[in-house]
Amino acid sequence: MPSISAIQWKRRGTQLIFLWFLGEFSYYGMFRCPFAVPYVSCANCPVVQCPGRKLWLSFWLLLLCSTILFGRAFCGYACPGGMISQVLGKAALVRGRMKGLVDRLLGIGKYVAALACLYVLFPMHNPRWAIPIRTGEFFQSTTLTFEHANSFWLVRTWFVVGALALGIMIPHFWCRYLCPTGGILDVLKRFSLLRYFKTEACTDCNECRSICEIETRPEEANCTNCAACHEICPVSAIEFGWKKRKIPKKEKEVKVAAGGRSGYA
Numbered sequence: 633m634p635s636i637s638a639i640q641w642k643r644r645g646t647q648l649i650f651l652w653f654l655g656e657f658s659y660y661g662m663f664r665c666p667f668a669v670p671y672v673s674c675a676n677c678p679v680v681q682c683p684g685r686k687l688w689l690s691f692w693l694l695l696l697c698s699t700i701l702f703g704r705a706f707c708g709y710a711c712p713g714g715m716i717s718q719v720l721g722k723a724a725l726v727r728g729r730m731k732g733l734v735d736r737l738l739g740i741g742k743y744v745a746a747l748a749c750l751y752v753l754f755p756m757h758n759p760r761w762a763i764p765i766r767t768g769e770f771f772q773s774t775t776l777t778f779e780h781a782n783s784f785w786l787v788r789t790w791f792v793v794g795a796l797a798l799g800i801m802i803p804h805f806w807c808r809y810l811c812p813t814g815g816i817l818d819v820l821k822r823f824s825l826l827r828y829f830k831t832e833a834c835t836d837c838n839e840c841r842s843i844c845e846i847e848t849r850p851e852e853a854n855c856t857n858c859a860a861c862h863e864i865c866p867v868s869a870i871e872f873g874w875k876k877r878k879i880p881k882k883e884k885e886v887k888v889a890a891g892g893r894s895g896y897a
């Protein structure tokens with residue numbers, strides 16, 4: 633069993649800290665939020681016990697800053713849902729099978745989910761699909777929310793719970809294929825300032841994919857910059873930082889013909 637590097641211990645530490653700050657908000661969003669899309673209409677929410685009423689704005693601002701700086705790092709270092717996926721993924725029964733076309737087709741799911749959420753959020757003004765249980769004992773309020781929710785809310789909630797639970801079969805099933813936030817972050821991370829990336833020394837050996845808990849490679853779909861693969865590359869082709877512009881093929885051929893060096897500009 634490979635030893636756990638210092639950065640992975642730090643990552644576990646940040647996950648626990650964020651679980652402390654965001655865990656209850658996450659729970660309320662999933663199981664007590666009356667809105668079709670949770671976590672975003674908190675300013676107008678009558679569920680007075682939800683910590684999201686105070687947290688939501690700073691949460692989204694923090695997420696925006698973190699995405700500009702570190703791409704999808706929120707998923708790997710802070711999200712309580714990601715942490716649950718990670719724990720379930722340790723016991724995953726089917727590892728390394730989701731690849732090629734199946735992986736790519738399923739991967740579209742998170743972008744479709746993101747578009748569906750944006751549609752419900754803007755043209756539909758994020759309707760309420762459950763009766764808000766404003767106060768009350770923690771678990772009893774959850775039960776009451778389930779009892780007084782409409783069918784859309786129940787389908788949505790059980791769909792998310794089911795997809796998260798599928799993580800015990802296929803690692804990070806929800807995060808890789810269906811999470812709308814993950815879909816949006818995966819698009820935005822293309823513009824992030826810092827990231828793990830593969831250099832031209834990469835030989836496509838896939839060692840990094842074999843150790844990655846989400847079964848991806850640096851920079852590719854779903855990579856969270858978690859750093860777990862950094863030391864594993866046999867040709868040291870994984871680097872962290874500002875990725876420089878890749879020389880277009882034609883320009884490179886001209887340079888090589890002229891005796892110039894190939895590589896990153």
Ligand code: SF4
Nearest residue numbers: 711713714807811814
């Ligand atoms: S994909 Fe979604 S649930 Fe998974 S870690 Fe990212 S934001 Fe959290």
Ligand code: SF4
Nearest residue numbers: 834835837838840865
């Ligand atoms: S381990 Fe290194 S060489 Fe192998 S695929 Fe990953 S980045 Fe490329």
Ligand code: SF4
Nearest residue numbers: 844849850855859861
């Ligand atoms: S590819 Fe590497 S850095 Fe990216 S999520 Fe996988 S292990 Fe982490």
